[in-house]
Amino acid sequence: MALQCKMGTFDNVVFKPFSLLILILLSFQLHADAVPRLSNFTTFVFGDSLVDAGNNDYIFTLAKADSPPYGIDFKPSGGKPTGRFTNGRTIADIVGQTLGAKSYPPPYLAPNTEAEASLKGINYASGASGIMDRTGFFFIGRIPLGEQVNNFEQSRNYMVNAMGENGTREVLKKAVFSLTIGSNDILNYVQPFLGHEKLFPTTFLDFMISNLTLQLERLHEMGARKLIVVGVGPLGCIPFVRAFNLLPSGKCSSAVNALIRAYNQRLKALLNRLNQEMGPDAIFVFANSYDVFMDILTKYRRFGFENADEPCCGGYFPPFVCFKSGNANTSAPALCEDRSKYVFWDAYHPTEAANVIIAKQLVDGDESVSFPINIRKLYFYNYN
Numbered sequence: 001m002a003l004q005c006k007m008g009t010f011d012n013v014v015f016k017p018f019s020l021l022i023l024i025l026l027s028f029q030l031h032a033d034a035v036p037r038l039s040n041f042t043t044f045v046f047g048d049s050l051v052d053a054g055n056n057d058y059i060f061t062l063a064k065a066d067s068p069p070y071g072i073d074f075k076p077s078g079g080k081p082t083g084r085f086t087n088g089r090t091i092a093d094i095v096g097q098t099l100g101a102k103s104y105p106p107p108y109l110a111p112n113t114e115a116e117a118s119l120k121g122i123n124y125a126s127g128a129s130g131i132m133d134r135t136g137f138f139f140i141g142r143i144p145l146g147e148q149v150n151n152f153e154q155s156r157n158y159m160v161n162a163m164g165e166n167g168t169r170e171v172l173k174k175a176v177f178s179l180t181i182g183s184n185d186i187l188n189y190v191q192p193f194l195g196h197e198k199l200f201p202t203t204f205l206d207f208m209i210s211n212l213t214l215q216l217e218r219l220h221e222m223g224a225r226k227l228i229v230v231g232v233g234p235l236g237c238i239p240f241v242r243a244f245n246l247l248p249s250g251k252c253s254s255a256v257n258a259l260i261r262a263y264n265q266r267l268k269a270l271l272n273r274l275n276q277e278m279g280p281d282a283i284f285v286f287a288n289s290y291d292v293f294m295d296i297l298t299k300y301r302r303f304g305f306e307n308a309d310e311p312c313c314g315g316y317f318p319p320f321v322c323f324k325s326g327n328a329n330t331s332a333p334a335l336c337e338d339r340s341k342y343v344f345w346d347a348y349h350p351t352e353a354a355n356v357i358i359a360k361q362l363v364d365g366d367e368s369v370s371f372p373i374n375i376r377k378l379y380f381y382n383y384n
């Protein structure tokens with residue numbers, strides 16, 4: 001607005017050297033403003049511990065990343081835990097940063113978050129949560145996807161009060177919504193002792209997809225127009241699953257990975273359908289984290305890693321406890337020497353080093369990684 005006012009005076013500019021200087025300065029400013037347009041990245045993050053930025057620190061739960069060495073490489077906190085389930089930034093953090101975000105969207109449950117809603121977005125993700133309400137029940141507290149969307153509805157009400165329905169719609173139309181969820185549903189299903197009253201696998205996957213569809217439709221109804229759904233990664237290869245299947249290093253559970261590929265296929269078909277039904281006024285992007293992560297695991301040396309088997313923290317055998325005890329002498333954390341050389345941070349989660357590779361692929365990768373367009377194109381897409 002301010003720029004438009006200044007531009008309005010251009011017709012009357014007398015070209016004295018001094019005004020020329022002002023003009024040059026002004027055009028620099030115009031240029032700087034017009035080219036990157038990066039300061040206003042707004043994103044709403046939904047999901048599980050892969051992207052939780054601290055919500056679980058505010059609830060009673062066994063799924064918490066609130067003690068060292070979690071966060072040891074997270075610069076904004078000076079290496080203190082923030083509730084992120086990794087040593088540094090999550091995939092969502094890195095995607096935002098890559099697109100020029102100046103800060104990370106705060107966790108919804110942190111105090112005063114809603115006042116910041118329209119500026120940088122909000123993170124609703126919760127460790128141990130899933131698409132299905134029941135997922136993660138043995139961790140006690142967690143915020144299932146449906147409840148995360150309820151929380152977004154609250155934030156939206158706040159925004160409508162602050163800037164009206166039309167203003168809110170304008171902001172949401174440009175905002176990037178990401179959902180990184182489904183891993184815990186699958187993990188719960190494949191763990192024999194959790195008794196998911198064993199639905200037939202395809203029935204279970206259909207329930208996941210239909211429950212997810214409901215939440216995507218709710219988000220669309222509330223004004224989301226740029227949505228990314230991250231597929232489930234190859235959990236058959238994470239240290240936790242390999243350990244309970246007694247698999248030797250370098251081997252993955254093919255049964256678990258086959259179930260995940262079947263889920264991802266259904267997810268991709270769902271997003272294609274939604275694009276046909278709701279496009280071109282909304283875009284649903286399928287993010288193929290499975291192939292990206294599998295690529296890292298199989299060619300880990302080419303990506304600069306030295307270990308794609310063992311977690312950096314917590315050791316290779318159950319119970320995989322990754323935390324620093326008060327008594328440093330008896331149980332110092334089993335922490336690897338060079339965190340940048342490990343693919344896995346703990347038995348479930350990638351290191352920041354792996355997250356960086358995944359995030360960059362999702363932002364700038366081709367159609368085999370992000371379909372139908374990558375996240376950078378999604379972010380810069382302009383609806384009329």
Ligand SMILES: *[C@@H]1O[C@H](CO)[C@@H](O)[C@H](O)[C@H]1NC(C)=O
Pocket residue numbers: 164166
């Ligand atoms: C909001 O948008 C609608 C449809 O574009 C328009 O009819 C209405 O006047 C707008 N309301 C305000 C308060 O600007």
Ligand SMILES: *[C@@H]1O[C@H](CO)[C@@H](O)[C@H](O)[C@H]1NC(C)=O
Pocket residue numbers: 037040174175379380
């Ligand atoms: C960023 O803000 C500018 C100016 O308000 C706007 O024109 C542009 O569309 C915004 N970009 C995105 C992706 O929201």
Ligand SMILES: *[C@@H]1O[C@H](CO)[C@@H](O)[C@H](O)[C@H]1NC(C)=O
Pocket residue numbers: 132207208210211214
């Ligand atoms: C969600 O999944 C449950 C099974 O847990 C199923 O009974 C229900 O029909 C699903 N909801 C929707 C909207 O598909």
Ligand SMILES: *[C@@H]1O[C@H](CO)[C@@H](O)[C@H](O)[C@H]1NC(C)=O
Pocket residue numbers: 327328329
């Ligand atoms: C740890 O070991 C040091 C030296 O061996 C000792 O002085 C200290 O009291 C020990 N601390 C605890 C908590 O046991």
